[in-house]
Amino acid sequence: LSSLLGIPVSRDEPRLASLRGVRDIEVPTGPTDLKGMVEQARKRPFEPYPIATNIDRQLAFVIMEEQPQLPGVSVQVQATRRYLDGPLMAHILGYMWRMPEEELSYYTSLPNSDYTANDLVGYAGLERTMETTLHGRRGLRMLEVDLWGREVSVLDTLPPQPGNSLVLTVDRDLQAATEQFLQQGMTAAKGKSAAAIVMSPRTGEVLAMVSLPTYDNRLFAEGKTDVFSQLLQDPAQPMFNRAIAGQYPPGSTFKIVPATAALQEGVVNRYDTLSCEGTLTLQAYGQWLFYCWIHKYGVGHGNLNIVDALAQSCDIFFYKLAGGYEDFQGLGLDVMNHYARMFGLGEPTGIELSGEAGGLIPSAKWKRLNINEVWTTGDTYNAAIGQGYVLATPLQMLNALCAVANGGTLYRPTLVREVVDANGNVVRPFQPQIIRKLDVSPETLAIVQQGLRKAVTDGTARLMDLGEVTVASKTGTAEYGVPDAKGVRPTHAWLMAYAPIEDPEVAVIVFIEGGGEGSSVAAPVAAQILRYYFGLPLLEQ
Structure with a gap:
């Protein structure tokens, strides 16, 4: 201040200079130095301008005592938030x-x-x-x-x-259990990151939401100025909320979309079958070979109806269902995309958090504008199984599943149950917000629900069998990145489920980045979460 204002400070203050913390005060430099602060403050000349925060308590007392010798300097007390968890x-x-x-x-x-x-x-x-x-x-x-x-x-x-204060929908104990199970699953799979969400299909209330790795928001409340840059530079991106902002290929969890669309549009019925020999050769601009996941065992699924195709997560069934094959016309990209958007994919859900991503439901126009290539039947095949250019967030996929579970209502997910004033009076009561009603018949949704239930009883989601609590589920194993020397790409592990099927009250989704197969990696985590929710014995890790 002496150099800034030309006011000589004649006294040497060894008591002040020797105090712990006084030499640690970082006086701003550069574009926001003290002179710049003074210029900014001219519009508000009677407001104090902070040059240091979270200073030592003893130092603060001495500055207050010596205020006559420190013109223009004062100590302000400011309330901060306490983040208990x-x-x-x-x-x-x-x-x-x-x-x-x-x-x-x-x-x-x-x-x-x-x-x-x-x-x-x-x-x-x-x-x-x-x-x-x-x-x-x-x-x-x-x-x-x-x-x-x-x-x-x-x-x-x-x-x-x-x-006002917020009353949240989050169950603190369920949140802690979900984080524990997800951390265990991610560590066991050597995954890079993970997310899990628990939600009510009846209202859209989020009961738990975990994104790993995470960060400690108490550091901000303590006023530590270097914490922000350190967190931003962390390659693990702990401040990135993968549950709402991470956009990933959803893999086979996406199959609920073409299944619903094909049934509703009459492309197939409950009993029509399509064959899977393990591979499919597409004659278009040359020969293109497409595989079903079961091909690695040297077999195919044979003839399946749509319930069995969902249960077994047959890729070739959904290739044909969406893109057609030989004399079978298939659903077509535009119709499939229409249903994807009906399920809320391709746009943010509107939850009360900033930074939510919208995902991507690609079209022929999108590919032409962004990649400068024409859309092919092979692109439709890939999109049908949640691969290719399709991207979704964990929250989007769980919200789509909830619409299947509850009979066709797409709710806006929410973390806020009520807003109350300082006296505890409710000033904004809870009211579930409906985004839209799906233009889908109860019969169509019932068939899709059968497929998701059969995935648990006789399909890829057998680890989700909780006995007395009936569960419907869909697994997903989504390829991404660059293939290795053997041509194998790394995979994300997905699993989403709801229970009980008679009257669904809870839905869960688990995503582990680079975790491997959804049926063996994400499923045990989701099963533990549901076991905890319903008070069932937990499995040993």
């Missing part, structure tokens, strides 16, 4: 941080705004999206001060008004 809830709650300069004009332009440049505001998670709901109104004290800025008397007081 840290990493467990970080991706849901987010964190607060200093008001970003580029957003100040937005906040100050809000109706009845009392935001200032010194405020802490939500930066991620519900803290960000619900900022104006959680933000209260500051109080005011009009003081009489002496020549040195010391308080003489209080002339007037306006008490602060607390903001």
Whole structure:
């Protein structure tokens, strides 16, 4: 301040200089140095401008005592949020941080705004999206001060008004159990990252949402200035919420879409069969060979109807179903994409979290514009099994499954059950939000449900058999990346399920990046989550 304002500080203050923390205060430099701060503060000359936060308590007391010898310097006390669960809830709650300069004009332009440049505001998670709901109104004290800025008397007081509070849909114990099971599964599979979500098909309420790796949002509350850059530079991307923002090929979990579409459009009925010999040769612009997953065992599935095709997750059945083969016309890309969008794929679900991704439902036009190539029948084959260019988030796929489970209602997923005021009065009661009703008959959905149930009793999801609790499920093993020397690509492990099938009350999805096969890697995690939810004995890991 002496060099900035030309005010000589004549006293040597060894007591101040020797205190722990005083030499650790980082005075801003560069574009936001002290001079720049003064220029920014001219519009708000009576607001203090912070140059250091989270300073040592003893240092703060000494600065307050020596304030007459430190013109322009004061110590401010600021309330901060306490995040009791840290990493467990970080991706849901987010964190607060200093008001970003580029957003100040937005906040100050809000109706009845009392935001200032010194405020802490939500930066991620519900803290960000619900900022104006959680933000209260500051109080005011009009003081009489002496020549040195010391308080003489209080002339007037306006008490602060607390903001509203959120009552979440998340079950804290279920959240902790889900994180534990997912961490165990990811570690065992040597996966890179993972996500799991538990949701109510009846309302769209999210009961648990986990993204691994995670981060500790308590570090932000402690005001540690270097934590943000460290987390951003971490190659594991712990701040990235894979449950809502990770876009991955969904693999065979996507098969519920062409199955629903083909039944509803009359391309096949419950009893029509298509054959699987393990491979399929497509005569188009040369010869192209397509495989079913079972081909690695040297066999095919034979003739299957659509229930068995879902249960066994037969790739060749869905190649033919979507793209046609020989005399069988098939569903076609445009119709399949129409149903994909009906299920909410290709657009964000609208959950109350920022950064949600929309996924990708590719079309012939999209390929022409983005890759400069024509769409082929082979592209339709790949899309039908959730490969090729198709991308989805774990939340999107679980929400689509919930629409199958509940009979055709696509709800908007939510983390907020109620908003209450400081006195505990409900100011915004819970009301499930319907995105749309699927234009699909109950008979069609019943057949798809049969296929998902048979996947558990006699298919790829046998590990989801919980005995007394009836489960319907769909596995997924999605190839990605570059093939190895043997031509084998790494795979993501997917599994989604709901239970009980008679009256579904809970649905779960598990995704493990680079984890391997969904039936053997993701299924045990999902089974543990459902066992915990229904109070069944857990399996030993």
